Amino acid sequence: MVNLRMSMREMPNTQELKDFAKKANVTVAVGFLSGRQHVPKNSQGESKETAELAKELSYGTATTPARPFLEEGINSKKNELDKAMEEQVEAVKNGKNANWDKVGTMAVGAVQEFVRGDYYKSTKPNSPETIKEKGSDTPLIDTADLLNSCEYVVEA
Secondary structure: OOOOEEEHHHOOOOHHHHHHHHHHOOEEEEEOOOOOEEOOOOOOOOOEEHHHHHHHHHHOOOOOOOOOHHHHHHHHOHHHHHHHHHHHHHHHHOOOOOOHHHHHHHHHHHHHHHHHOOHHHHHOOOOHHHHHHHOOOOOOOOOOHHHHOOEEEEEO
16 A cells, blocks of 8 residues: 555544554555556546545645545544454454454445545535536546545555
């Protein structure tokens, strides 16, 4: 994962979870792998790395407003993700294996669900020019390629 990722360790959660993650040196990183090319639907052969596109969309550019969809997507399911993390902490405390993949899958799903929702349509809508070019008024979704390339990595 490069350029843009949201670590579950960085999430605002209980101090016990933060302490455990620090001791266990476990991070569930959510973001976009480098090297993957994104080609927009209406492109003239132009492409860029998906990770770079995600960074531009998240932080904004001179012509695009910032839409921090990774952080906001994960925070939209904060309670559920905290509970899943707590379950993994308890498993480890009880001598069982933690299923960090469950947490990663849930986090990716949270980001995807958030982007598919209407939040940015009402708070930071596409410009008329973008709507005309894309043929859609849904921010962050053109072909769904970006959304479908969101992944997680468990770093231990």
